[in-house]
Amino acid sequence: MNDRFDNIILPDNTPDEAMPPEIAREFERVSASRRRFMQVSGLAALGAVVAGCTAQPRHVVPQVKRDAEITPGASYWYAGNCQACSANCGVLHKTRDGRPIKVEGNPIHPVGQGGLCAKGQAFVLDLYDPERIKTPLFGGKQTSFKALDTEVMAALKDAKNVRLLTSTQSGPATRSVIDEFCKKYSAKHVVHDAIALSAIADAHKQTHGTRAIPRYLFDQARITVSFGADFMGAWLSPVEFARQWADSRKLEKNAPARLVQFEAAMTITGGVADTRFRLPDSERGAALIALGNAVAKRNGKAELFDAAPPKAVPAAEIEKLAAELCSLKNLGKSLVIAGGNNLAEQLVVNQINMMLGNYGATLDLTHASQQKQGDPAAVDALLAELDAGNVDVLVVWGVNPAYDSAHGANWVKALPKAKFSVAIADRLDETASLCKAVATDLHPMECWRDHEPHMGLVTLSQPAMRPLYGGRQAEETLLTWANIDRVVMHGSEPEVMSKASGRALKAYRDVLKEFWTTGVLKAGDTWELAIQRGYVDHRGQPGAPAGTNVARVDAAKAVQAAPKGYEVVLYESVAIGDGRQANNPWLQELADPLTKVTWENYAALSPASLSALGIVEGDVVRVTAKADDRALTLELPAVKQPGMADNTVAIALGYGRTKACKIAQANSTSGVIGANAYPLLSPNAVVAATIAAAGRKTVLAMTQTHDSQEGRPHARELSLAEFMKDPKAISKEHVPTATMWTGHEYKGHRWGMVIDLNACIGCSGCVVGCQAENNLPVVGKEEVATRREMAWMRLDRYYSDDKPADQGAVEDNPKVAFQPMMCQHCENAPCETVCPVLATTHSSEGLNQQTYNRCVGTRYCANNCPFKVRRFNWFNYGYADPSLNLVLNPDVTVRTRGIMEKCSMCVQRIHEGKLQAKKAGIPLPDHTIKTACEQSCPTQAIVFGDMNDKNSEAAKLAASGRNYVLLGELNVRPSIQYLAKVRNSGEV
Amino acid sequence: MSRLSYSLRALWMGVFNRRAFNKLRWKFGLEPLHYWSEWPLKGGIAAKWQDSEQCTSRVLVGVFGDQDHVLEATRECREAGFMIHDVYVPYAVHGLDEAMGLRRSRLTWVTFIMGALAGAFALFGQYYTQAIDWPINVGGKDPWHIHAYVPVTFEFVVLIGGLSTMLALFIRSKLYPGKKAKLCVEGTTDDKFALALAQRCTGFDHERARALFAKHHVERVMDLGDTP
Amino acid sequence: MSHSVESELREPLVTGDKTLHDITEAACAPMERKPNGLWWAAFLVALSCLGVGFATVSYQVATGIGTWGLNKTVGWAFDITNFVFWVGIGHAGTLISAVLFLFRQKWRTSINRSAEAMTIFAVICAAIFPLIHMGRPWLAFWTAPYPNFRGPLWVNFRSPLLWDVFAISTYFTISAVFWYIGLIPDLATARDRAKGIRKKIYGIMSFGWNGSARIWSRYETAYMLFAGLATPLVVSVHTIVSMDFATSVIPGWHTTIFPPYFVIGAIFSGFAMVMTLLIIMRKVVNFEEYITINHLENMAKVIMVTGSIVGLAYATEFFMAWYSGSEYEGFTFINRATGPFAWAYWIMVSCNVITPQLMWFKKLRRNVWVLFILSIFVNIGMWFERFVIVVTSLHRDFMPSSWTYYTPTMIEFLTLLGSFGLFFTCFLLFCRVLPMLAFGEIKGVMRTGKHKHDEHKHAAKAHKPATAKAHEHEKEVAHV
Incomplete structure (x- = not known):
């Protein structure tokens, strides 16, 4: 009996009964029919199991007890918050027959506004991860919660030094739970972020007196200057920022905002930047100071800082930039940010932003960001305490410092020195496996939880599913251990409600509801509305306390000496991030948007560095580095990354997981996928490394191996000047239309799509969104290396040939073009003509359809596809673990081997939308149907619509003049139009 | 239902009426049929073939060792008025069809x-x-x-x-898998050329035929009772 | 069946002083005697290759076509290369049989039987590849337009693959019929010489053939009709095979020159393969007097001419790629000669264009060893021609983002080996059990070239015993 298939969430107040009346009725009707008897006994058994096993029968009931609102086979959407990183984008969980199968951005949610990144899209697969632990563990053995609670509470009772280590938890209720727990046991709460941004908060403590990370408003900035902050890929809240950036570039409004990026490694933000400079991390401080001085000079102030100018960027460029920033219209309309976690640099950034009047305009400290609350200093202090044996009880929740901190090895040594350690974790990761006890946590999609991404914006997540393996969510565990069933607002007068022992504690949902109704909700808010929308927004106008010019920054702290050898740049990749989702095969197989490498991390080196080392891409290099006191040698394949600063090596974090990572490990010969670079993480100094060829080669699993467009007009780009001269120049190009055929008429709908290359940032959310929606298989590293990835939606990346004036060779600092590429649904599709068995044909609505069960697999269609978008099932690509099959979308056929497949333009969504309109008796409104890629896109670069409806947005964009079709001269007439990118390099 | 089957039966009897059919055959000098299955055999095209090829019962066979000899012998025999039953040759001898007076194949x-x-x-x-x-x-x-x-x-x-x-x-050609080959003389599939004259015609002049054979270096002459 | 006019200068097609019976004896000898060690050795090697191929294909069908080295960009490689290669090999057989027959080229008679057999076996080898290259080969029958309850769902008659289905099956059927009809008189000869079970089998297979001139007459007409049908057929089949590429949109495939180019290439490669086979065969079964150096020289001339035409086609392709002004077309051809698969391209050019030019020298043309090595080179070159067309066009087409390299796996090599195993197994069995020389036809042309000179000698030789015998028989008959 597998009860996990039959779970649904019912709304509140569903009465709980021992035996549902339907089953009772069935019992009465048992007749002679054996078949009937089997059905009934099956139902009865299911009922019995559910009644017996369910911890919270009140809230989650089996499907057999059907609610009037729930229709089997229909999709239900539950608002929640993505917890794949600390950005907390608003999401909707799509559930089907009781199980979540897709995560999509919540269009009304202020964070993300409907977009979602790759990690968020893949978060649903973590729910079904076979690595999740099913029962609590004590001393490595399975135990029950009751026994575990007894042990933990006994340990806590006698403990003096209790430490609670968690990830960033912004929710007021959750923070209150933590507060209450800490109060109860006089515990100290420490927050750990794998990649901390604490320097920003610390800098604002000095300049504005409040230790906070501001809320950034990129949409208000007419020019953004970023010093190594990959704010659309990984920095702080990438989806939110990407949407803001895209809004600021809408060509329909006025001249697109400008983005200037200084960076050492190539990022997607650098790729889409209008102007990009290569800047080694060691010169970041110097460049910031030079810009600060230039701005100060223009503002009539004395030079603020004293430092040597950077070597990598010409002084004239900095001057030009300062002039641009200081031009009147930009006052309060610009934004300067910096990556890294160096306090001195952040102080300079704050000074520059203050000089430009950006606080209160593009930087909001009133509604400061609550994302990334981690404090590395506190974590280091905790580690020292542990090492000294001064911690009695350590409670770890949701963090993995034994892996994702610079001192991972020390954690492995020190953590067992705690007298008692307990992890609240859903998998036995590097840290949890060191702890004496493990209390099973739930996946966030099974939890009730709140968040506060910005001050005043409080979000609410409801579970999308009954817990798959039982377990108990962390807040409830903490409350149980603290023996509390009620929490009050964080910071209010304590009012601890102790329970008489023996009585069941309240479910966290009730605690949360009580907390919200009494503390969070204001007039006009209701609990139901908050659940439905997923947030309450009490934010007002952005603002900031007056900043004080802190004493002249010690330039020596900001300016770093260039290290000998190679500078190490550690970054979060778009796919794997900080590594917490390393066991997610969708993400492992997601190609890096720039290098196109999957399934491992690598040493990215500039072409010049590669030739200096005398190696080629794919050669393994030995990176030997020393960060602070930690020496480390990593063996990684070298990857050529045009646009990298020379003498710099970029290594992605998040790889080299050794625990709870079986799926990923199965794709590696060494048993570990990639190498762990966390020990090289050093916030304050640039880490130097020596690189030597290891003398062997490896096969990189890349999805794209050719970088150049070869001068072909696929991903087109205009300068702003060209665009201003004639906005319709591109669509005026001659495209042949002569044909032998009389053609087919498309009455009714005629589906089409417009993809705006000006908005696409290469974040790859669409790629994973498509994978989740269309049941795309994961093929594994070896198959990707054979170039057999199955992505229907791929992201082509070209390094453009036209070389910036004084930036050296083409490869040194190329322009990057991202181009989402999927089936073009050609009207005269070359694939259709050649299929001998009519397995691919054209629909009356203009779709190029693939009939899977008719396909015999000649692959002629794929050969004859000029866009090479067709994907063939070379084998049966099933999930290794059947639990992952639960994520499959029942609306989409799962393909077997020997069959061709490709983008269907989410035909299942088209049909659903049409049916809804038909049921409502209205003509299908525009935007009712959104394809998975369109839905996922944080920048709204993809617009799907009815081309026969001249008022649809897609049809309008397709006539905008910036539109073109790929390979127009073939006269295949694609249904997908692209809009050329316009790069605003500041000349207009 | 019965009406329909009756009508169908009447139609059948009208069109495929054996008596009427046989009357017609009789009129054209063909034997009446007793069973429908006899149709392709008795009279008709098949019968015509049988007439032309099987009604002979005796042949005079001359065996030659060279294509030129059999060619000339055939030509002269035909010109002399002999009815040439067939010539058996190991390969397609050029000019033989003309010598035999064969029609072009259809x-x-x-x-x-x-x-x-x-x-x-x-x-x-x-x-x-x-x-x-x-x-x-x-x-x-x-x-x-x-x-x-x-x-x-x-x-x-x-x-x-x-x-x-x-x-x-x-x-x-009435060739089919497993058909038993009837050879008038050994070697016609190797290096012998056999000219078979039909003896059915009245007044078959043996002496003259043999003389003609001999003139063309015949190797053997055989008077066979049955056709190959 | 008309008298043909012969030049007195013509060299004899059959050397040595042969009687009709000598020919029968010689042609039937391989079928009647026990095979020699050489045959057994060759047969065992071929059979093991076939076994390896069978095992490989079974594994591949059971596991998935992913066992090949293909990828998202290169969807065809060894499969279609082998297919076109084998179909091309097959074409020489039909051409030698049918076209040379229609052109009254009498020298064809010594080689046409083996060439036709080669056609049949090559087409079998060829037909296997489109079948096993499918993702779901067990559904291959879906390519047949049969009435069904799926709608009814028919097939797509616009697809060149469907044309292939018709072309290859027609080609195989007509070739087999043509071959078998040619075999019947010779099988009858074998039957009349054989005893026991062999006689029975040949008896069944020879359809009761008795050498009747009336049947011979029809037979000749039918044979000519088959030759007339097979000639356009052979042109159409390779034209259709070339349309697999020519009707596509892929640069390097989308070329109108392909039909003639492929047909000539097929003749070229087919003659080379016939040459390879015959040089071995005439040695192994002592047929040097039937398959003379003249035959080989004639074939060498055909190879030289067709090789030059093929070279011209290569040049024309390049010219058109440049002259068309198409960016993609131009790139494809530059990429062929200089890109990652340049090695394949230059193997192709050197084998197909350069080596046949040696045949301008009569001395080389009449040297069996040179011819043998040349024919092997041409076979290799023509395999690579197809490989170059299929793979280099696909691996870098319109979208640079999808450009890849292609590396075959062991499975592909073993499948290719298996197809050679199948071919040679069939061919060696054919040498053993069926008449390898169309002796019925050789007998008809054996006097070509020596007719006039040897007439007297011949007559004397033939007549002497015959007249004596004739008299005896006459007496015998008289007594009857």
Whole structure:
């Protein structure tokens, strides 16, 4: 009996009964029919199991007890918050027959506004991860919660030094739970972020007196200057920022905002930047100071800082930039940010932003960001305490410092020195496996939880599913251990409600509801509305306390000496991030948007560095580095990354997981996928490394191996000047239309799509969104290396040939073009003509359809596809673990081997939308149907619509003049139009 | 129901009335049939073949060792008025058909007609399946545009033309797998050439025939009671 | 059956002083005697290759076509290369049989039987590849337009693959019929010489053939009809095979020159393969007097001419790629000659264009060893021609983002080996059990070239015993 298939969430107040009346009725009707008897006994058994096993029968009931609102086979959407990183984008969980199968951005949610990144899209697969632990563990053995609670509470009772280590938890209720727990046991709460941004908060403590990370408003900035902050890929809240950036570039409004990026490694933000400079991390401080001085000079102030100018960027460029920033219209309309976690640099950034009047305009400290609350200093202090044996009880929740901190090895040594350690974790990761006890946590999609991404914006997540393996969510565990069933607002007068022992504690949902109704909700808010929308927004106008010019920054702290050898740049990749989702095969197989490498991390080196080392891409290099006191040698394949600063090596974090990572490990010969670079993480100094060829080669699993467009007009780009001269120049190009055929008429709908290359940032959310929606298989590293990835939606990346004036060779600092590429649904599709068995044909609505069960697999269609978008099932690509099959979308056929497949333009969504309109008796409104890629896109670069409806947005964009079709001269007439990118390099 | 079956039966009896049919046959000098299954054998085309080839009972066979000899012998025998039953040769001797006075084979007509029919069928079949039965939009092309349908039509013409030629050859020559070969003399499949003169005609002049054979270096002469 | 006019200068087609019976004896000898060690050795090697191929294909069908080295960009490689290669090999057989027959080229008679057999076996080898290259080969029958209850769902008559289905099946059927009809008189000869079970089998297979001139007459007509059908067929089949590429949109495939180019290439490669086979065969079964150096020289001339035409086609392709002004077309051809697969391209050019030019020298043309090595080179070159067309066009087409390299796996090599195993197994069995020389036809042309010179000698030789015997028989008959 597998009860996990039959779970649904019912709304509140569903009465709980021992035996549902339907089953009772069935019992009465048992007749002679054996078949009937089997059905009934099956139902009865299911009922019995559910009644017996369910911890919270009140809230989650089996499907057999059907609610009037729930229709089997229909999709239900539950608002929640993505917890794949600390950005907390608003999401909707799509559930089907009781199980979540897709995560999509919540269009009304202020964070993300409907977009979602790759990690968020893949978060649903973590729910079904076979690595999740099913029962609590004590001393490595399975135990029950009751026994575990007894042990933990006994340990806590006698403990003096209790430490609670968690990830960033912004929710007021959750923070209150933590507060209450800490109060109860006089515990100290420490927050750990794998990649901390604490320097920003610390800098604002000095300049504005409040230790906070501001809320950034990129949409208000007419020019953004970023010093190594990959704010659309990984920095702080990438989806939110990407949407803001895209809004600021809408060509329909006025001249697109400008983005200037200084960076050492190539990022997607650098790729889409209008102007990009290569800047080694060691010169970041110097460049910031030079810009600060230039701005100060223009503002009539004395030079603020004293430092040597950077070597990598010409002084004239900095001057030009300062002039641009200081031009009147930009006052309060610009934004300067910096990556890294160096306090001195952040102080300079704050000074520059203050000089430009950006606080209160593009930087909001009133509604400061609550994302990334981690404090590395506190974590280091905790580690020292542990090492000294001064911690009695350590409670770890949701963090993995034994892996994702610079001192991972020390954690492995020190953590067992705690007298008692307990992890609240859903998998036995590097840290949890060191702890004496493990209390099973739930996946966030099974939890009730709140968040506060910005001050005043409080979000609410409801579970999308009954817990798959039982377990108990962390807040409830903490409350149980603290023996509390009620929490009050964080910071209010304590009012601890102790329970008489023996009585069941309240479910966290009730605690949360009580907390919200009494503390969070204001007039006009209701609990139901908050659940439905997923947030309450009490934010007002952005603002900031007056900043004080802190004493002249010690330039020596900001300016770093260039290290000998190679500078190490550690970054979060778009796919794997900080590594917490390393066991997610969708993400492992997601190609890096720039290098196109999957399934491992690598040493990215500039072409010049590669030739200096005398190696080629794919050669393994030995990176030997020393960060602070930690020496480390990593063996990684070298990857050529045009646009990298020379003498710099970029290594992605998040790889080299050794625990709870079986799926990923199965794709590696060494048993570990990639190498762990966390020990090289050093916030304050640039880490130097020596690189030597290891003398062997490896096969990189890349999805794209050719970088150049070869001068072909696929991903087109205009300068702003060209665009201003004639906005319709591109669509005026001659495209042949002569044909032998009389053609087919498309009455009714005629589906089409417009993809705006000006908005696409290469974040790859669409790629994973498509994978989740269309049941795309994961093929594994070896198959990707054979170039057999199955992505229907791929992201082509070209390094453009036209070389910036004084930036050296083409490869040194190329322009990057991202181009989402999927089936073009050609009207005269070359694939259709050649299929001998009519397995691919054209629909009356203009779709190029693939009939899977008719396909015999000649692959002629794929050969004859000029866009090479067709994907063939070379084998049966099933999930290794059947639990992952639960994520499959029942609306989409799962393909077997020997069959061709490709983008269907989410035909299942088209049909659903049409049916809804038909049921409502209205003509299908525009935007009712959104394809998975369109839905996922944080920048709204993809617009799907009815081309026969001249008022649809897609049809309008397709006539905008910036539109073109790929390979127009073939006269295949694609249904997908692209809009050329316009790069605003500041000349207009 | 019974009405319908009665009508059908009446129609059957009217059209396929054996007595009427036999009357007709009688009128054309053909034997009456007792069973429908006799039809292809008694009278008709098949019978004609049998008449022409099987009614002889005796042949005079001259065996030659060289194609030129048998060629000349055949020509002279025919000119002398002998009825040439057949000539058995190990390979296709050039000029022998002229010497025997054989008509040109009509197999070409079979090939032509069957090929033409096959072409028509193939064209119609493609038209029917692509444009009538289930027209599908394939690559934006028109349901019917003859260009795409030429190759299959051509191949079908060749296939059916070839196969029907083969069948016609086998049927006409009464060759079939496992048929027992009747050889009038050993060696006609090796290096011997046998000229068989039909003796059915009244007044078959043995002496003259033998003399003609001898003139052309005959190796053996055999008077066979039954045709090969 | 008309008298043909012979030049007195013509060289004899059959050397040595042969009687009709000598020919029968010689042609039937391989069928009647026990095979020699050489045959057994060759047969065992071929059979093991076939076994390996069978095992490989079974594994591949059971596991998935992913066992090949293909990828998202290169969807065809060894499969279609082998297919076109084998079909091309097959074409020489039909051409030698049918076209040379229609052109009254009498020298064809010594080689046409083996060439036709080669056609049949090559087409079998060829037909296997489109079948096994499918993702779901067990559904291959879906390519047949049969009435069904799926709608009814028919097939797509616009697809060149469907044309292939018709072309290859027609080609195989007609070739087999043509071959078998040619075999019947020779099988009858074998039957009349054999005893026991072999006599029975040949008896069944020879359809009761007794050498009747009336049947011979029809037979000749039918044979000519088949030759007439097979000639356009052979052109059409390779034209259709070339349309697999020519009707596509892929640069390097989308070329109108392909039909003639492929047909000539097929003749070229087919003659080379016939040459390879015959040089071995005439040695192994002592047929040097039937398959003379003249035959080989004639074939060498055909190879030289067709090789030059193929070279011209290569040049024309390049010219058109440049002259068309198409960016993609131009790139494809530059990429062929200089890109990652340049090695394949230059193997192709050197084998197909350069080596046949040696045949301008009569001395080389009449040297069996040179011819043998040349024919092997041409076989290799023509395999690579197809590989170059299929793979280099696909691996870098319109979208640079999808450009890849292609590396075959062991499975592909073993499948190719298996197809050679199948071919040679069939061919060696054919040498053993069926008449390898169309002796019925050789007998008809054996006097070509020596007719006039040897007439007296011949007459004397033939007549002497015959007249004496004739008299005896006459007496015998008189007594009857």
